Amino acid sequence: MVEVLASARSSLANHEVGRGLQVAPPGTLVIFGGGGDLTKRLLMPAIYNLDCAGLLNEDFSIIVVDWAEMTSEGLISQFREAIDDFVNKRGTSATLLRHDIWNRLTQNISYLRGSFEEESTYDELNARIEGRNAVFYMAVAARFFGSIVDFLGSSGLAHESEDVYRRVIIEKPFGSDLESAKALNARMLRSLDETQIYRIDHYLGKETVQNIMALRFSNGFFEPLWNRQNIDHVQITAAETVGVEKRGRFYEGTGAIRDMVPNHLMQLLSMTAMEAPTSFEANAVRDEKAKVLSAIQPVKLDDVVRGQYVSGSFGIGDEAEALRGYREEPDIALGSQTETYVAMKLGIDNWRWAGVPFYLRTGKRLRRRKTEIAIHFKQAPYALFRDTPVEQLTPNIMVLHIQPTEGVTMQFSAKVPGPAVRLGGVRMKFDYSEWFSDGPSTGYETLIYDCLIGDQTLFQRADTIEGGWRIVQPALDRLAAEHSPLCFYPAGLDGPREADELLARTKRHWLPLS
Numbered sequence: 315m316v317e318v319l320a321s322a323r324s325s326l327a328n329h330e331v332g333r334g335l336q337v338a339p340p341g342t343l344v345i346f347g348g349g350g351d352l353t354k355r356l357l358m359p360a361i362y363n364l365d366c367a368g369l370l371n372e373d374f375s376i377i378v379v380d381w382a383e384m385t386s387e388g389l390i391s392q393f394r395e396a397i398d399d400f401v402n403k404r405g406t407s408a409t410l411l412r413h414d415i416w417n418r419l420t421q422n423i424s425y426l427r428g429s430f431e432e433e434s435t436y437d438e439l440n441a442r443i444e445g446r447n448a449v450f451y452m453a454v455a456a457r458f459f460g461s462i463v464d465f466l467g468s469s470g471l472a473h474e475s476e477d478v479y480r481r482v483i484i485e486k487p488f489g490s491d492l493e494s495a496k497a498l499n500a501r502m503l504r505s506l507d508e509t510q511i512y513r514i515d516h517y518l519g520k521e522t523v524q525n526i527m528a529l530r531f532s533n534g535f536f537e538p539l540w541n542r543q544n545i546d547h548v549q550i551t552a553a554e555t556v557g558v559e560k561r562g563r564f565y566e567g568t569g570a571i572r573d574m575v576p577n578h579l580m581q582l583l584s585m586t587a588m589e590a591p592t593s594f595e596a597n598a599v600r601d602e603k604a605k606v607l608s609a610i611q612p613v614k615l616d617d618v619v620r621g622q623y624v625s626g627s628f629g630i631g632d633e634a635e636a637l638r639g640y641r642e643e644p645d646i647a648l649g650s651q652t653e654t655y656v657a658m659k660l661g662i663d664n665w666r667w668a669g670v671p672f673y674l675r676t677g678k679r680l681r682r683r684k685t686e687i688a689i690h691f692k693q694a695p696y697a698l699f700r701d702t703p704v705e706q707l708t709p710n711i712m713v714l715h716i717q718p719t720e721g722v723t724m725q726f727s728a729k730v731p732g733p734a735v736r737l738g739g740v741r742m743k744f745d746y747s748e749w750f751s752d753g754p755s756t757g758y759e760t761l762i763y764d765c766l767i768g769d770q771t772l773f774q775r776a777d778t779i780e781g782g783w784r785i786v787q788p789a790l791d792r793l794a795a796e797h798s799p800l801c802f803y804p805a806g807l808d809g810p811r812e813a814d815e816l817l818a819r820t821k822r823h824w825l826p827l828s
């Protein structure tokens with residue numbers, strides 16, 4: 315295949331559109347569970363990056379609430395180790411840490427030792443943040459979400475006034491099915507207003523996910539083609555090479571459907587399929603996402619394939635690495651029926667998408683790490699090329715690469731040079747890192763900053779959370795009834811054969827993972 319690289323930056327300027335960045339208002343970030351893994355690995359580096367970018371107020375402080383026996387100094391030195399690690403992983407040296415910024419930031423970090431489930435913890439918090447803006451970040455296991463919010467309500471910490479905001483950031487998993495998600499939403503809304511709730515889906519912090527909207531709605535030539543007249547089907551893939559690692563206990567009761575589909579994959583799907591919002595105001599965008607989710611029919615059981623990895627290997631020859639099966643991983647039951655892979659077909663019942671299948675797949679221990687959205691266009695009327703068998707025409711596919719490659723490629727046919735009229739497949743590529751210099755990012759910078767300035771656009775609203783669960787609920791009901799077939803696939807390859815058959819029924823096939 316001829317590779318056409320469209321990377322010349324030439325005279326195109328990078329136009330900054332949308333909101334300008336402003337320093338966040340003064341306030342305190344209270345991190346419940348801030349002694350844990352998420353805070354060290356992702357939140358602190360993100361906060362440090364925001365400070366380096368000059369986006370945090372001079373009067374910004376952090377209170378970490380956890381029950382570990384620890385001092386503020388001990389906590390800060392743990393954060394320091396983690397940030398050194400983070401800076402090093404970016405391929406630079408730890409000495410490049412900006413000490414002036416780090417020292418100033420950490421001067422304003424304090425530790426509050428206490429249990430999430432005791433009133434005294436909230437009394438102490440009230441004393442420390444009285445009269446200040448505050449964001450309460452729940453970096454805690456899901457079982458604590460409800461009770462922390464209840465305490466925030468009963469202690470008055472959730473109470474806003476004209477001058478003071480109080481917001482809550484909540485991590486996933488948001489419920490484990492439609493009913494529990496509804497119950498959690500209802501419980502939170504007893505103590506908080508929807509405008510105070512920031513439900514994180516870390517996919518929305520990814521630049522390339524945000525770029526889906528920019529690409530579709532700021533260019534004249536995609537949108538006219540973005541519909542059932544021109545698109546044959548859409549494939550959304552989130553493939554991982556890692557297994558369950560040390561998260562066996564969590565994953566056993568969760569599985570690939572709950573872990574990835576109602577949240578991350580539904581975000582990708584809704585951004586791909588939504589109508590243009592009337593503005594980038596948070597509710598205008600979220601209204602459109604909610605509308606498209608509500609047009610998706612709950613998945614049909616015949617259109618779901620669940621898989622689990624068995625032992626296999628990665629690589630070839632002497633280099634090959636043996637990979638154990640899911641049931642041999644720590645904390646996994648011997649006869650576990652938990653799926654580590656799922657593929658499904660969904661349809662959207664609206665004027666734009668009726669009849670266009672959306673195929674979703676996600677799995678662990680696959681051949682390659684790759685998250686992408688592939689738009690497969692309908693074949694051109696090929697009368698002019700009647701001597702070219704249709705199979706030889708290159709399918710027109712536009713791929714939005716989310717990770718690890720970030721960019722867009724377009725695949726189409728072109729004339730192969732020479733006297734005869736022959737067609738060859740070519741590819742045009744836009745690579746994010748070639749065009750834009752890479753800002754250091756964990757993905758959490760945008761999300762934390764947006765919460766500090768009160769922009770909910772990139773956070774999930776109660777109805778979109780419930781919309782995601784509603785779509786996968788038939789598959790969860792079947793799991794609960796224990797009639798759900800499970801297919802097996804060797805670790806390090808492409809997933810179960812049955813997932814290929816899901817597309818083969820209509821003579822389609824997945825884009826290869828390799």
Ligand SMILES: NC(=O)C1=CN([C@@H]2O[C@H](COP(=O)(O)OP(=O)(O)OC[C@H]3O[C@@H](n4cnc5c(N)ncnc54)[C@H](OP(=O)(O)O)[C@@H]3O)[C@@H](O)[C@H]2O)C=CC1
Pocket residue numbers: 346347348349350351352353355379380381382428429430431452453454455456485486487516
């Ligand atoms: N880690 C990650 O990469 C990611 C995590 N998340 C989500 O973020 C949340 C937090 O994850 P993570 O940081 O890994 O979790 P951790 O278990 O590492 O952190 C939670 C912290 O809270 C402490 N804690 C537990 N119970 C209490 C209590 N009753 N009172 C006070 N402190 C308590 C824990 O202490 P102890 O250890 O002693 O129990 C621990 O220090 C989860 O919802 C997770 O799903 C989301 C994306 C990525």
Ligand SMILES: O=C1O[C@H](COP(=O)(O)O)[C@@H](O)[C@H](O)[C@H]1O
Pocket residue numbers: 552554573685
């Ligand atoms: O939320 C989760 O996401 C990760 C995948 O995130 P990515 O940013 O690496 O694509 C997944 O590994 C994990 O199981 C899930 O809980």
